Amino acid sequence: MLAMNTVSLSPREAARRRLLDALRREGPMARVEIGQHLGMSPASVSDLTANLLDEGILMAEEADQSSGLIRGRPKTRLFFADSLGSVIGVWTGFNRIELRLVDSAGRNRASRHIERPLRNLEAEELMDVLADTISTFARDCDAADVKAVGLACQGYVDTRDGIVAWSPVLGTRDLPLAAGLSERLGKPVLIENDASAMAFAIAQRSPDLRSGRTACLMIGDGVGLGFLIQGELYRGARFGGSEFGHVRLRRSGPQCRCGGRGCVEAYLADYALHRDAQLIDHRPAPTLLLPGENAMSAVVEQARAGDTALLKLFHEAGEVLGDAVGILIQTLEPDHIVLCGPGTRAMDLLRPSFEAALESQTIPELRALATVHVVESSLDLLTEGVVMQALRELDLELARLKAA
Numbered sequence: 001m002l003a004m005n006t007v008s009l010s011p012r013e014a015a016r017r018r019l020l021d022a023l024r025r026e027g028p029m030a031r032v033e034i035g036q037h038l039g040m041s042p043a044s045v046s047d048l049t050a051n052l053l054d055e056g057i058l059m060a061e062e063a064d065q066s067s068g069l070i071r072g073r074p075k076t077r078l079f080f081a082d083s084l085g086s087v088i089g090v091w092t093g094f095n096r097i098e099l100r101l102v103d104s105a106g107r108n109r110a111s112r113h114i115e116r117p118l119r120n121l122e123a124e125e126l127m128d129v130l131a132d133t134i135s136t137f138a139r140d141c142d143a144a145d146v147k148a149v150g151l152a153c154q155g156y157v158d159t160r161d162g163i164v165a166w167s168p169v170l171g172t173r174d175l176p177l178a179a180g181l182s183e184r185l186g187k188p189v190l191i192e193n194d195a196s197a198m199a200f201a202i203a204q205r206s207p208d209l210r211s212g213r214t215a216c217l218m219i220g221d222g223v224g225l226g227f228l229i230q231g232e233l234y235r236g237a238r239f240g241g242s243e244f245g246h247v248r249l250r251r252s253g254p255q256c257r258c259g260g261r262g263c264v265e266a267y268l269a270d271y272a273l274h275r276d277a278q279l280i281d282h283r284p285a286p287t288l289l290l291p292g293e294n295a296m297s298a299v300v301e302q303a304r305a306g307d308t309a310l311l312k313l314f315h316e317a318g319e320v321l322g323d324a325v326g327i328l329i330q331t332l333e334p335d336h337i338v339l340c341g342p343g344t345r346a347m348d349l350l351r352p353s354f355e356a357a358l359e360s361q362t363i364p365e366l367r368a369l370a371t372v373h374v375v376e377s378s379l380d381l382l383t384e385g386v387v388m389q390a391l392r393e394l395d396l397e398l399a400r401l402k403a404a
Contacts, residue, residue: 012048013396015040019048020057020395023080024106024388025204028061030075049078056081057398080105084398085147087390088134089383091194092153093221094169094290095119097130099137100383101146106391110141111380123172123180130177131184148188149181150390152197152382154222160239162191168222168257188397190390194218196233196241197385199226202340202375204388209373212335215328217244218377219321219343221290222257223265227332245269249323267320268343270296273313280309293342300346311349318350322357329362329370337370340377347374 009017022037023029029037035045052058059081084104091098095117101110114133118126130151138146155167162178164170182189192200199216203209210231218224223245227234233241245265246258253262254272266272274291277299291299303310325337339347358367 013399015044016048016052016399017392017395019045019052021204021388021392023058023078024391027105028077028079030077032075034078053078055398057084057395084394085145086143087387087394088138088143088146088149089387089390090130090134090149090151091197091379091382091386092118092130092151092167092169093379097133098379098383099134100380100387101137101141101143102387102391104391106388109143110137111383112137112140119169119171121171123175126170126172126175127177127180127184131181134181134185146187148190148390148394149185150383150386151177151181151189151191152194152386153177153191154194154224156238156240156243157191157193157196158238158240159190159192159235162189164191165238165240166258188390188393190386190393192386192389193224193226193241194382195224196226197383197389198224198340198377198381199228199338199385200233200389201381201385202338202377203228203231204385209336209338213332214336214338215332215334216338216340217325217328218341219268219339220270220341222269222271223324223343225328227334244324244328247324247327249320264320264324267317268324270343273317273346274299276313277310280313296342297345300349303346303349314346314349315353318353319357321350322354322359323361325354325372326358326362326367329366333366334370337372338375339372340375340381342377342379344374344376 018038019034022034026037031045031049034040035042049058053060057080058078061077061079086101086103086109089100089102095115097114097116099112100108102108116129121129134149153164153167154169156165158165162176164175164177166173178189178191195216195218198218202216203214214228216226225242225244227242246256246260246263248260248262249264250262254266255261256263256266271290274295299310303314328334328337
């Protein structure tokens with residue numbers, strides 16, 4: 001099992017991580033460009049890159065010299081060695097699996113979407129199915145150099161011990177998923193909550209979101225929260241993230257997948273909106289536990305066309321979203337609130353009541369401190385976030401093996 005790093009990094013390890021993260025985000029760079037990008041001194045950059053070159057993690061490439069037009073020596077760009085291998089990222093949703101293969105530089109090499117019943121499987125059968133799916137994907141991609149697997153899952157995930165304590169899309173609790181998959185695949189496995197994975201991926205794409213405190217509220221199949229401090233994910237007592245979607249707003253509210261009533265996601269998640277849309281005006285009872293994108297898009301378009309009942313439904317959902325973001329602002333005091341996930345497809349319908357509720361329910365002085373961003377995001381970000389974290393952990397493992 002590839003355990004998530006739970007010990008504070010030394011200043012040198014942190015600087016090394018920042019440098020490698022930057023190369024994965026920006027692509028090959030010269031030493032002077034790395035220093036400018038990260039605000040590091042030339043001496044620090046030279047020291048770190050010398051070790052990374054010596055360890056075989058980075059390679060050096062001479063940039064082309066123009067014929068007499070550029071004075072001095074050409075800049076030497078640094079890039080990841082091809083020999084480091086690749087990583088597979090996996091996301092498990094409701095009866096579906098998303099897979100992504102990336103190289104050591106974080107570049108996408110292949111991806112795949114698979115529809116497969118998962119929720120009714122017992123623990124051993126579930127891990128057999130996931131291991132077989134991952135192995136088949138690697139074979140089909142001719143990826144003999146896979147070094148690790150990163151898996152993002154809905155629900156409460158203990159990242160330190162690799163356990164899915166509870167997930168609404170899996171039918172078993174306290175599942176030792178990382179250890180079980182690692183044993184079957186013969187490779188290290190890291191697991192992460194899917195909202196945290198998406199938050200990490202979004203922050204990697206935006207420098208502003210890697211500064212201060214950022215709360216990413218993901219809306220889609222469910223509602224999840226990823227919280228970052230200076231670009232690093234917050235971990236709770238069991239090294240999980242936050243089950244903010246299951247904070248109860250109204251005791252007598254609608255049914256939630258967790259078994260309770262009135263949770264945040266019972267108003268905002270796709271399954272909740274689709275369920276309530278089907279029940280409006282005595283329409284047929286919903287037949288889908290989790291609607292697909294086509295079903296949700298149809299509901300959204302019908303509301304945009306002026307369906308009064310559906311407009312009211314989205315108005316109420318927007319109010320709940322405003323209340324939820326107000327709670328985040330007043331409990332966590334974030335610099336940034338990011339609304340992301342497939343549920344933002346209906347942001348034009350949610351926005352008026354969302355903004356009104358946020359302004360009326362939040363202390364003005366605290367509201368003024370937080371910037372709200374709406375980020376259009378796809379499921380690709382879930383696998384992107386978890387493979388970037390797996391690559392980070394492999395970076396640390398290579399450094400420690402070299403030191404030993």
